[in-house]
Amino acid sequence: MAAKCDAPAETWARINDFVGGKWDAEVVPTLSEYIKVPNLSPMFDPDFATNGLQEKAFALLIDWLKQQPVKGMKYELLEEQGKPPFLCIEIDGTVPTAKTLLMYGHMDKQPPLRPWAEGLDPYEPVIRDGKLYGRAGADDGYAIFASVLSVMALQREGIPHSRVCIIIEADEESGSSSLKGWIEKTKDRLGDVDLVITLDSGSCSYDQLWVTTSLRGVAIVSVECSTLYEGMHSGIAGGVVPDTTRILRHQLDNVEDSRTGDIKVAECHCEIPAAIREGGYASLEKLGFDAFLAQFPFQQGVKAENTTSVADLAIRNFWKPSLTIVGVDGLPSVADGGNVLRQLTRFKLSIRLPPNVDGAVAAKAVAAALERDPPNGVTVKATVMGFANGWASPPISPWLMESLNTGSQQVFQKPAALLGLAGTIPFLGMLGEMFPQAQFVISGVLGPQSNAHGPNEFLHIGFGKGVNGCMARVVADHFVQQPESAKK
Structure with a gap:
C-alpha cells in the first residue's frame, strides 16, 4: 500500500466541514458577484484589453484572496498591454520542498448564448435546488477558491503540504494563446513541478470523484x-x-x-490504445447506459449515435x-x-x-x-x-490513485472513477512537455446538465464542496510522497 497522510477520519470530517462552511459563507456569494461581470474571453471580446472587465472580475477574486489567512502565501496579478491578465499565487511548503504542486484554473467566460430558461440569465446568479446558475461559475470561476481552500484546510489542522503554486489565466476559452508566455515569465516561481491539479474538467455523476485521463x-x-x-x-x-x-x-x-x-x-x-479498447472505461460501464446519457439534454425520441454500448459511446466521445x-x-x-x-x-x-x-x-x-x-x-x-492538441495522461502512480480513491470514499462513500473528456484544455499538453515527469489530476464539476458554454450553466454546490475536499486529500498525500532529500 502506498504511503499516505495518516490523519484520522475525524480530522478529515472537520476539513470537509470547514470547506463546506467556507463555500456557504464566502465562495458562493463571491462567485455570484463574479457571475455578474461579462468578462468574455478575448476571442469573443475585441475590446477586452480596454473595457476593464477582466480586471473587474479579477478584482473580485483577489479581494477574497486578500482576506484568507493562508500561511506563506503571496500573489501577483501580471499584466501586459494587449494581453489578458494572469494571476500567480505562491504558497510556501510547511517545510521547504524541492518539488512544486501546481494548481490551475481560468476565469474568462464564454459568450452568454441566450435564451436561457425562464428566470435564469447568464449574468444574474440564481440558486435553485442546490445549484448556482450563471455563466462560468462552474467553468471555471470556482477553481481559485477550491485550490486555495485545499491548502488552507490542511493548515488549520496542522497537516503539512508541499510548496504550492496556483495559476489563474484569462485566456482559456480562446485557446490559452497567451499562457505559454506567462508560464515562461513565471517559470522560476513555478519551480520543479511534479504534480498538476486542474479543476476545469467534468464528471458523469454528482456522487463520486471523476478524474479525466484524456482530452480531445x-x-x-x-x-x-x-x-x-x-x-x-x-x-x-x-x-x-x-x-x-x-x-x-x-x-x-x-x-x-x-x-x-x-x-x-x-x-x-489516431490509433486507440489497447488499454482503452479493452476495458479502459469500466467505471462508465458500471454507471450504465441511461446514466451516461443523462448528462445530455436530448429531445424526446432522439437517440445517441450508432450504439447501445457505454464503452463504444465513450470511445466515440473521447477518442x-x-x-x-x-x-x-x-x-x-x-x-x-x-x-x-x-x-x-x-x-x-x-x-x-x-x-x-x-x-x-x-x-x-x-x-x-x-x-x-x-x-x-x-x-x-x-x-x-x-x-x-489533445492530451493523454501518463499512467497514474499507485499513491495518487489510492489518494483519489480515499478522498472520494471519505467525501462521497464511493471510489474515484476515470473517464475521458471530449472537450479541450490546451495548456495540458504544454505542461506535459514542460514537466514530463509530473503526475496529473484533472477533475472538475461539469457534470450532467451543467451545460458549460451553453444556456442554463450551473455549478452543483454540494458537488463542488466534495471535489474541494478530495483535492485537500491529494495535496496532503502529495507531501507524504516527497523524499526527505527533497525537503530542503
Missing part, C-alpha cells in the same frame, strides 16, 4: 463561398445561380458523413473526431429572411480531435478537404482559425 484537441476552421456580387430575388436567380448553402453542404461531405457523423479526413484520427457548425455568417434570422438568393455563406467549424492527433496537421487537412472539387466552378475558401 480541437481545430477551428472557417469555410465560405460566394456565387454573386450581390443578392438577387430567389425566384429570378433560383435554378440558375448555385445557392451558397448548397455548395457548402456539398463541401462538408468531403469532411463528414452527414448520416453517421463519421469524419472522413484520415489526419483527424474519435467530430464536427460541429458553431457559427454562421450570411444567413438572416427566420423573421428577417426574405426571398433572396444570398451572395455569400460562411460557416465556422469546430472539429474535435482525438488526444494523440497533431492539431496543426489535422486543421490543414480539413481546410484542404473543404476546398476540394467544389461544383459549378465556385471558389471555396477555408481558413484555419486555430487549433489545440
Whole structure:
C-alpha cells in the first residue's frame, strides 16, 4: 500500500466541514458577484484589453484572496498591454520542498448564448435546488477558491503540504494563446513541478470523484463561398445561380458523413490504445447506459449515435473526431429572411480531435478537404482559425490513485472513477512537455446538465464542496510522497 497522510477520519470530517462552511459563507456569494461581470474571453471580446472587465472580475477574486489567512502565501496579478491578465499565487511548503504542486484554473467566460430558461440569465446568479446558475461559475470561476481552500484546510489542522503554486489565466476559452508566455515569465516561481491539479474538467455523476485521463484537441476552421456580387430575388436567380448553402453542404461531405457523423479526413484520427479498447472505461460501464446519457439534454425520441454500448459511446466521445457548425455568417434570422438568393455563406467549424492527433496537421487537412472539387466552378475558401492538441495522461502512480480513491470514499462513500473528456484544455499538453515527469489530476464539476458554454450553466454546490475536499486529500498525500532529500 502506498504511503499516505495518516490523519484520522475525524480530522478529515472537520476539513470537509470547514470547506463546506467556507463555500456557504464566502465562495458562493463571491462567485455570484463574479457571475455578474461579462468578462468574455478575448476571442469573443475585441475590446477586452480596454473595457476593464477582466480586471473587474479579477478584482473580485483577489479581494477574497486578500482576506484568507493562508500561511506563506503571496500573489501577483501580471499584466501586459494587449494581453489578458494572469494571476500567480505562491504558497510556501510547511517545510521547504524541492518539488512544486501546481494548481490551475481560468476565469474568462464564454459568450452568454441566450435564451436561457425562464428566470435564469447568464449574468444574474440564481440558486435553485442546490445549484448556482450563471455563466462560468462552474467553468471555471470556482477553481481559485477550491485550490486555495485545499491548502488552507490542511493548515488549520496542522497537516503539512508541499510548496504550492496556483495559476489563474484569462485566456482559456480562446485557446490559452497567451499562457505559454506567462508560464515562461513565471517559470522560476513555478519551480520543479511534479504534480498538476486542474479543476476545469467534468464528471458523469454528482456522487463520486471523476478524474479525466484524456482530452480531445480541437481545430477551428472557417469555410465560405460566394456565387454573386450581390443578392438577387430567389425566384429570378433560383435554378440558375448555385445557392451558397448548397455548395457548402456539398463541401462538408468531403469532411463528414452527414448520416453517421463519421469524419472522413484520415489526419483527424489516431490509433486507440489497447488499454482503452479493452476495458479502459469500466467505471462508465458500471454507471450504465441511461446514466451516461443523462448528462445530455436530448429531445424526446432522439437517440445517441450508432450504439447501445457505454464503452463504444465513450470511445466515440473521447477518442474519435467530430464536427460541429458553431457559427454562421450570411444567413438572416427566420423573421428577417426574405426571398433572396444570398451572395455569400460562411460557416465556422469546430472539429474535435482525438488526444494523440497533431492539431496543426489535422486543421490543414480539413481546410484542404473543404476546398476540394467544389461544383459549378465556385471558389471555396477555408481558413484555419486555430487549433489545440489533445492530451493523454501518463499512467497514474499507485499513491495518487489510492489518494483519489480515499478522498472520494471519505467525501462521497464511493471510489474515484476515470473517464475521458471530449472537450479541450490546451495548456495540458504544454505542461506535459514542460514537466514530463509530473503526475496529473484533472477533475472538475461539469457534470450532467451543467451545460458549460451553453444556456442554463450551473455549478452543483454540494458537488463542488466534495471535489474541494478530495483535492485537500491529494495535496496532503502529495507531501507524504516527497523524499526527505527533497525537503530542503
